[in-house]
Amino acid sequence: MAVVADSTWAAVQARKLLKVEWNEPPSASESTASLREKxxxxxxxxxxxxxxxxxxxxxxxxxxxxxxxxxxxxxxxHATMEPVNCTAHVRGDSCELWAPTQIPRAAADAVASALGIPRERVKVHVTFIGGGFGRRLIQDYAVEAALISRDAGAAVQVVWSREDDIRHDFxxxxxxxxxxxxxxxxxxxxxxxxxxxxxxxxxxxxxxxxxxxxxxxxxxxxxxxxxxxxxxxxxxxxxxxxxxxxxxxxxxxxxxxxxxxxxxxxxxxxxxxxxxxxxxxxxxxxxxxxxxxxxxxxxxxxxxxxxxxxxxxxxxxxxxxxxxxxxxxxxxxxxxxxxxxxxxxxxxxxxxxxxxxxxxxxxxxxxxxxxxxxxxxxxxxxxxxxxxxxxxxxxxxxxxxxxxxxxxxxxxxxxxxxxxxxxxxxxxxxxxxxxxxxxxxxxxxxxxxxxxxxxxxxxxxxxxxxxxx
The missing domain is CATH 3.30.365.10 (Aldehyde oxidase/xanthine dehydrogenase, molybdopterin binding domain)
Incomplete structure (x- = not known):
């Protein structure tokens, strides 16, 4: 689920209005105490x-x-000072990324696989990272940006909030x-x-x-x-x-x-x-x-x-x-x-x-x-x-x-x-x-x-x- 808007502020405010009911996963019973005991x-x-x-x-x-x-x-x-983010522009069978990633080739491979396009059709511009510490070895945020850009038919910048970053880390x-x-x-x-x-x-x-x-x-x-x-x-x-x-x-x-x-x-x-x-x-x-x-x-x-x-x-x-x-x-x-x-x-x-x-x-x-x-x-x-x-x-x-x-x-x-x-x-x-x-x-x-x-x-x-x- 994604909210697409013409500014970060508008997207954030619209997201706050969403009322989403999520299915309870099998992991819902896990806690710090239960894992520690195990x-x-x-x-x-x-x-x-x-x-x-x-x-x-x-x-x-x-x-x-x-x-x-x-x-x-x-x-x-990882709590990097800059939460994960990526800009993607999908045009036909090609994609251009502006990504703070620790492994540019991995970002290209992951996006190519998600879009079903050749690896050579993905171009990655590596930006300043703003802190990595291992978090930006994983390319989930680049894939998100590419998929949303494809569905929106426009260039899209995905920006995670600090809450997203802390609660959905690896x-x-x-x-x-x-x-x-x-x-x-x-x-x-x-x-x-x-x-x-x-x-x-x-x-x-x-x-x-x-x-x-x-x-x-x-x-x-x-x-x-x-x-x-x-x-x-x-x-x-x-x-x-x-x-x-x-x-x-x-x-x-x-x-x-x-x-x-x-x-x-x-x-x-x-x-x-x-x-x-x-x-x-x-x-x-x-x-x-x-x-x-x-x-x-x-x-x-x-x-x-x-x-x-x-x-x-x-x-x-x-x-x-x-x-x-x-x-x-x-x-x-x-x-x-x-x-x-x-x-x-x-x-x-x-x-x-x-x-x-x-x-x-x-x-x-x-x-x-x-x-x-x-x-x-x-x-x-x-x-x-x-x-x-x-x-x-x-x-x-x-x-x-x-x-x-x-x-x-x-x-x-x-x-x-x-x-x-x-x-x-x-x-x-x-x-x-x-x-x-x-x-x-x-x-x-x-x-x-x-x-x-x-x-x-x-x-x-x-x-x-x-x-x-």
Missing amino acids: MLRLASEPGAVIRSDGDFDKAHASAVKKIDAVYEVPFLA YRPAACHVLQAGLDAQGHLVSWRHRGSSPSIETFYNGTGISPRAAAQVDSLDFPALFVPNFRLEFTVAESSMPLGYWRSVDASGNQFVISGFFDEAAHAAGRDPLEFLLAALGPARKIPVGNAETLDVGRRRSVIQLAAQKCGWNEPLPAGRGRGIAAAFGWGSYVAQVAEVTCDGNRGTLRVDRVVCAVDCGTAVNPLGVKAQMEGAINFGLAQALKSTITISGGQVAQSNFHDYEVLRMSDAPPVIEVHIVPSAEPPGGCGELGVPPAAPAVANAIFAATGKRIRRLPIRAADLHPG
Whole structure:
């Protein structure tokens, strides 16, 4: 259903007058609570084995100290500053698009298929995007514009409202993770099991016939894989009616919060400094073959962690109520570590991120100012999921509608100090657009524990999560 008018204002006002009765879909019974219950149950049971090194069961049974935890992350919208929009002009067997799209060829392919015309008859003009973060990988809005233009017999600009954009996004999946780890008498990690469950992006697009490994929203090479002798990673798809899509840094956006948070728990359970524990687990600088002619460079991992720790003054004491936390991420050919400093009053439920120190090795930094800008933006993007954003479901529908209830980071919430230190390198350039997001949330969560002794295991962080006890 579409309203076509000669101005945006007229179309919006006419749409408000519509009285539409929609059929109730089969998903009407789904809610945040029902999906959470399902994911938690599935993550508590054996799942498809994504990776298994050593013998977890045997090693864990003999561990001197054992820890376990449940971590949760919510659905997230992309919430680009410019809601999706597209202008289309269909003339006979041809179509011209003016589209803020991340994949112009995909827009042309989708529109050609919808109109039943040759791909060569679709011309795409790519405009400034106004924020993408993965939302504009999907071409639904371009297809809408083309179909309406065809039926209206005129050039048409489709403009989604903010409410459309929040309520009809393709969301980053919610997830539940159940983890167990074991330590030996010397405080070394000897066992680690990670069971995750969430709706699957790959299943959403490719159907249920794909392999469990392809459907999994976890990565077999995610740390601490290769660094714990008895390691097991399992995943179970939790079916959901929610439309799903890739969100900035994809699976790592939520998974790194889980992994780095639980790793920090293991460090404290061992009675060791989290930085020292992390470097000890990585071991000496070396290159580890991981298949497909690729190697994992431990030296580059260690370097960013050590640089971030040095620049933040890791060993310098902080006043009461303040704490530091560290987290790292590796991918897209690059390496990053971040240290967050926070001020937290658990009794009042107040939290302030005072400073984030970031060290990044992206190979040859062709444009260092661009690298710095990407890291600063990614850190604030990651802090939004840590402190503000969540999508909830009620009666099969998204409950949020605009920035009053789907909150993003505002200037007053951003850390007053963000330092970005680029490791000099002659290695080939790696990616920077995704990499800075994953460490932000766990660095803050770990800093909260350092300041208050309160462990954060779900996002976003709420005032109630900070209270003692």
